[in-house]
């Protein structure tokens with residue numbers, strides 16, 4: 001059976017001397033792995049037709065026995081060539097793709113991933129990297145997985161979170177815990193200030209990375225919410241990718 005779909009190239013690996021295995025996030029079929037035969041031959045029809053972070057239109061044969069499909073045709077729709085020169089943005093884009101690749105098990109298809117990744121790559125292409133885009137992406141990635149941190153109410157008693165100090169954040173319980181409930185549980189917790197909760201809530205609410213960029217956190221706030229989100233992702237998705245650490249180091253904000 002042959003299928004045509006729009007797809008974002010999220011990983012390229014060598015396969016034999018002349019071929020590639022390319023992983024795509026598609027808008028119709030979720031994550032798929034494909035073989036592009038002869039991709040590295042100088043006269044290959046596929047030369048220049050795909051690259052990391054590009055959106056392409058692909059035509060592929062479905063092979064059900066090994067989940068490694070065969071590309072028949074491929075053509076770029078959104079080249080995003082800025083990633084060739086903006087290596088800070090490229091490091092963040094690599095993390096975005098890696099997070100999706102690592103959390104897509106078997107035939108898992110989370111439809112929200114495609115729009116989220118496409119929008120985020122476009123935002124990096126248009127305005128480059130900044131402090132906000134990575135954490136905004138992580139919060140919306142968690143939302144797509146039904147794993148949004150609880151920020152409006154105490155996860156234990158349900159009491160509304162206000163601007164009072166002395167809240168803690170507990171990944172194991174799924175979010176913010178009020179001062180009254182905090183001593184009653186033994187889960188590892190981090191003190192979190194109201195300004196950090198407000199920033200996270202704001203990013204959680206907006207579907208637009210452009211709006212997310214309007215928030216300009218300071219260095220101390222950046223350290224705090226990046227730590228919280230790293231712990232949360234590691235606990236709930238059981239992944240702690242090196243690509244996150246690299247993206248943070250390379251983007252030069254910590």
Ligand SMILES: [Zn+2]
Pocket residue numbers: 154155156157158159177178179180181182
């Ligand atoms: Zn409480």
